[in-house]
Amino acid sequence: MIKAKYLTKVTDINKLYLEQVVNEGDIVVDATMGNGYDTKYLAQKVGKSGFVYSFDIQEDAIKSTQKKLVKENLEDRVKLILDGHENMVKYIEGEVSCVLFNLGYLPRCEHMIITKPNTTIKAIKHSLKLLKPHGIISIAIYTGHPGGMEEKNSVYEFVKSLDQSEFNVLECGFINQINNPPQLVLIEKKKEY
Template identity: 85%
Template structure:
C-alpha cells in the first residue's frame, strides 16, 4: 500500500498503525463487524493459528461477513457473534492484541441502527480489560449522522481521562476535509490494567 493512496480513508490509515500490532497467532476482536471488511483483514493478519471474535447486532452483517470469509476460506479462524459489542466479555477468551471499532451505522443497511455512546463506552472498558500489554484498541468515529457527534464526545471524554501511566491515547484525523470527516483514536495498553 503506497502512503499517498492510503491517506484517503481512515480505515487504510488505521492499517498502517496496526501492521506491527497484530501478529500471526494473535487473538483479536472486531467490535463492529459491519460488512466484514475488517473481520477479513484481521483473519488474514492472525493467520491459521490466530482467532477473531467479530460482533454485530444485525443479522445482515453476519450474513455478509460469512459470505466474505467463506469466499476466502477464512471462516475457521473467526467466530461471528450476533450480539452487541458491550457483551464481548461473555464471549472472548484470552488476552487480545487488538480490538477494532468502526462507530456509526452499517453501510447499505438501516441507518437508524447506530452504535450508541453508553454501549460503546461499556465495550471500550471491556476491551481495556481484555487487551494484553502493548495491545491496541482502534476506534474509527464517524459523526455525519444523528447521534454521531454525541458518541464522539462520549468517547473523547472517556479516553482523555485514561491514566497516562497505563495507556497511550493517540488521535488522528483529516483537518482539511468537509462533511464531518471520521476521526481515529488509538489506545495502547502500556502494562497490566486493573479494573
C-alpha cells in the same frame, strides 16, 4: 514510508498501525463487524493459528461477513457473534492484541441502527481489560449521522480520562475534509491494567 494513497481514508491509516501490532497467532476482536471488511483483514493477519471474534447486532452484517470469509476460506478462524460489543466478555477468554471499532451505522443498510455512547463506552472498558500489554484499541468515529457527535464526545471524554501511566491515547483525523470526516482514536495498553 507512507504512500499518498494511504492518506485517503481513516481505515487505511488505521491499517498502518495495525500492521505493527497484529501478528500471526494473535487473538483479536472486531467489535463492529459491519460488512466484514475488517473481520476478513484481521482473519488474514492472524493466520491459521490466530482467532477473530467479530460482533454485530444485525443479521445482515453476519450474512455479508460470512460470505466474505467463506469465499477466502477463512471461516474456521473467526467466530461471528450476533450480539452487542458491550457483551464481548461473555465470549472472549484470554488476552487480545487488538480491538477494532467502527462507530456509526452499517453502510448500505438501516441508518437508524447506530452504535450508542453507553454501550460503546462499556465495550471500550471491557476492551481495556482484555487487551494485552502493547495491544491496541482502534476506534474510527463517524459523526455525519444523528447521534454521531454525541457518541464522539462521550468517547473523547472517556479516553481523555485514561491514566497516561497505563495507556497511550492518540488522535488522528483529516482537518481539511468537508462533511464530517471520521476521527481515529488509538489506545495502547502500556502494562497490566
